[in-house]
Amino acid sequence: MSNPRFTGTERYVATDDLTLSVNAAVTLGRPLLVKGEPGTGKTQLAEEVALALRLPLFEWHIKSTTKAQQGLYEYDAVSRLRDSQLGDDRVKDIGNYIVRGRVWEAFLSDVQPVLLIDEIDKADIEFPNDLLRELDRMEFFVYETRELVKARHRPVIIITSNNEKELPDAFLRRCFFHYIRFPDAATMERIVDVHFPNLKRDLLREALQSFYALREVPGLKKKPSTSELLDWIKLLLAEDIPAEALRETDAKKMIPPLYGALLKNEQDVHLFEQLLFMHRRNAR
Amino acid sequence: MLVKFFLGLRAAGVPVSPTEFLTLLKALDARVASGSVDDFYWLGRLCLVKDERHFDRYDQVYGRYFEGVEATFAALAEGTVPAQWLESKAALLLSPEEQAAIRSLGGFEELMRTLAERLSEQKGRHEGGSKWVGTRGKSPFGNDGYNPEGVRVGGESRNQRAVKVWERREFRNLDSDVELGTRNIKLALRRLRRFAREGVQDQLDLEGTIEATARNAGYLDLKLVAERRNAMKVLLLLDVGGSMDPYVRLCEELFSAARAEFRHLRQFYFHNCVYESLWVDNRRRHSERMPTYELLRTYAGDYRLIIVGDATMSPYEINQPGGSVEHWNEESGATWLRRLFAAFPHSAWLNPQREDRWQYTQTIGMTRELLEDRMYPLTLAGIDRAARELRGR
Numbered sequence: 001m002s003n004p005r006f007t008g009t010e011r012y013v014a015t016d017d018l019t020l021s022v023n024a025a026v027t028l029g030r031p032l033l034v035k036g037e038p039g040t041g042k043t044q045l046a047e048e049v050a051l052a053l054r055l056p057l058f059e060w061h062i063k064s065t066t067k068a069q070q071g072l073y074e075y076d077a078v079s080r081l082r083d084s085q086l087g088d089d090r091v092k093d094i095g096n097y098i099v100r101g102r103v104w105e106a107f108l109s110d111v112q113p114v115l116l117i118d119e120i121d122k123a124d125i126e127f128p129n130d131l132l133r134e135l136d137r138m139e140f141f142v143y144e145t146r147e148l149v150k151a152r153h154r155p156v157i158i159i160t161s162n163n164e165k166e167l168p169d170a171f172l173r174r175c176f177f178h179y180i181r182f183p184d185a186a187t188m189e190r191i192v193d194v195h196f197p198n199l200k201r202d203l204l205r206e207a208l209q210s211f212y213a214l215r216e217v218p219g220l221k222k223k224p225s226t227s228e229l230l231d232w233i234k235l236l237l238a239e240d241i242p243a244e245a246l247r248e249t250d251a252k253k254m255i256p257p258l259y260g261a262l263l264k265n266e267q268d269v270h271l272f273e274q275l276l277f278m279h280r281r282n283a284r
Numbered sequence: 285m286l287v288k289f290f291l292g293l294r295a296a297g298v299p300v301s302p303t304e305f306l307t308l309l310k311a312l313d314a315r316v317a318s319g320s321v322d323d324f325y326w327l328g329r330l331c332l333v334k335d336e337r338h339f340d341r342y343d344q345v346y347g348r349y350f351e352g353v354e355a356t357f358a359a360l361a362e363g364t365v366p367a368q369w370l371e372s373k374a375a376l377l378l379s380p381e382e383q384a385a386i387r388s389l390g391g392f393e394e395l396m397r398t399l400a401e402r403l404s405e406q407k408g409r410h411e412g413g414s415k416w417v418g419t420r421g422k423s424p425f426g427n428d429g430y431n432p433e434g435v436r437v438g439g440e441s442r443n444q445r446a447v448k449v450w451e452r453r454e455f456r457n458l459d460s461d462v463e464l465g466t467r468n469i470k471l472a473l474r475r476l477r478r479f480a481r482e483g484v485q486d487q488l489d490l491e492g493t494i495e496a497t498a499r500n501a502g503y504l505d506l507k508l509v510a511e512r513r514n515a516m517k518v519l520l521l522l523d524v525g526g527s528m529d530p531y532v533r534l535c536e537e538l539f540s541a542a543r544a545e546f547r548h549l550r551q552f553y554f555h556n557c558v559y560e561s562l563w564v565d566n567r568r569r570h571s572e573r574m575p576t577y578e579l580l581r582t583y584a585g586d587y588r589l590i591i592v593g594d595a596t597m598s599p600y601e602i603n604q605p606g607g608s609v610e611h612w613n614e615e616s617g618a619t620w621l622r623r624l625f626a627a628f629p630h631s632a633w634l635n636p637q638r639e640d641r642w643q644y645t646q647t648i649g650m651t652r653e654l655l656e657d658r659m660y661p662l663t664l665a666g667i668d669r670a671a672r673e674l675r676g677r
Binding site for chain 2: 020024027028077082169172175177179
């Protein structure tokens with residue numbers, strides 16, 4: 001293998017299965033479709049893979065209005081029309097008005113690039129189908145200039161999805177699929193360790209305990225995820241909250257300090273407060 | 285062995301295609317994974333399973349098929365590879381030529397036959413005690429099908445690990461056991477799109493620009509228009525309770541697909557037949573009701589009406605005043621249905637019952653007559669036909 005293997009980076013903890021998935025996708029040149037709870041580092045994965053393998057990263061963020069064609073190229077007819085009015089010489093070459101998209105740029109890269117197609121499920125339901133040939137053969141045709149664009153180096157393609165729409169079978173068949181599981185306590189400790197190396201042991205333990213207890217609360221609309229935990233710990237450190245404060249909340253079942261970083265939804269906060277209220281009443 | 289694993293996955297309802305199977309073989313060939321049994325588990329899942337709801341089925345099939353072969357994996361990792369293993373692997377790994385041939389064969393049946401031949405070959409050669417084929421190899425794979433209750437209580441562990449990855453079955457909760465067919469329904473509902481331009485003008489109007497530019501003595505005069513959006517308005521009336529209970533899942537799928545597809549969607553519920561009022565929320569069906577007259581006033585005209593129900597009830601519920609099973613109705617169901625269909629010229633009835641059974645229920649015939657035959661089965665083809673009907677005229 002000429003490629004170095006991906007094993008995670010200094011600030012990104014990759015589990016064994018994720019490492020294997022990335023390396024398989026790199027080796028076989030297949031797109032890797034990544035799903036998982038929000039906040040488990042799906043988008044970050046592409047950045048870290050690019051960083052770890054020292055490859056350039058091309059990001060294509062998908063919105064509900066994004067068309068597949070926009071990733072390849074767009075023909076700026078309006079500029080050409082305007083230039084023709086002004087008698088500009090550029091107008092004779094249609095190639096001057098072909099605006100390259102992110103996929104094209106990635107195809108032109110001198111070294112193997114990493115291409116991130118972020119949140120593919122946001123786009124129209126037909127969007128993935130329009131990219132089948134491009135992902136399969138790594139080439140596309142520019143009708144305006146009769147030019148076939150081929151990838152110089154097969155990019156490492158990482159696609160993320162939040163499961164808002166189902167993806168078509170034909171598309172899925174061409175991808176590798178990895179589901180990022182919510183990290184277990186041990187992995188989470190490693191993750192927090194990577195981000196806050198000097199965190200005191202007892203604070204970390206208490207914080208993780210509160211965090212996992214909160215995730216267990218039934219009926220939460222949005223369970224707090226890794227990124228929220230990291231934000232929360234950052235706040236705890238900034239406010240210099242001692243570990244005892246957290247433990248205290250655990251015993252008396254009060255709302256953890258600075259819970260706003262963990263619960264992002266008004267209903268969830270209400271639900272949580274209600275549960276605590278009932279709990280305290282029962283305890284009496 | 286791997287072919288049987290592949291067939292086992294298919295029998296368990298994991299939608300694996302031959303292409304994906306070949307990818308797995310290619311990945312094995314490229315030595316992506318080391319020899320460890322865990323790595324093979326991850327690699328297989330990466331290549332073959334494309335939906336986290338199927339992970340649990342994969343775990344079960346994996347557990348069944350690889351029971352007792354961890355020792356082989358361990359030997360492989362140590363470099364002491366048993367001869368039979370290599371032999372069976374050689375029989376399984378398809379050459380590039382074969383792979384190309386299979387791709388060009390196209391049809392799945394063709395491939396299945398090829399695989400079956402390979403399987404019988406392999407069985408012959410390994411008779412008498414190879415771990416890879418085992419006694420299970422002789423049973424027809426169909427019998428080994430997926431059993432949702434078939435929890436295999438973890439067999440004895442052959443190496444030091446306490447629990448194997450697949451035996452933890454962590455994805456059990458994700459397996460909903462029912463396929464969400466919403467994508468196909470959405471595609472069928474697409475026929476009902478009617479585009480209109482509303483909102484911010486942010487797209488170039490090519491024809492308008494050309495005309496304005498010509499008028500402007502050839503100097504560019506850009507014209508913009510708003511983006512086209514689906515302006516179709518749909519009113520959905522759903523029959524709930526009683527004989528509709530078996531179809532709840534199907535109706536939910538239709539409803540969720542419709543909600544994603546139409547920005548203007550209103551839904552109401554009724555029981556068996558439409559009378560003088562309907563309700564919006566099933567939990568508050570007795571307190572919050574919408575008079576049908578008001579519904580007619582509010583939505584008639586530009587809304588398309590879709591009724592979902594099995595139209596299976598007592599004939600009195602349609603043709604007699606006071607025939608309702610729930611309350612005293614002043615006017616018969618037929619009167620109300622006629623009013624409804626008159627107010628909504630574009631309407632269709634989707635019936636979850638099989639079309640070939642319709643003739644055995646009297647009230648289905650009566651409803652169809654009232655509908656002038658615009659009743660369609662609640663299947664993809666039926667939705668498609670209904671959409672054409674709703675769109676046309």
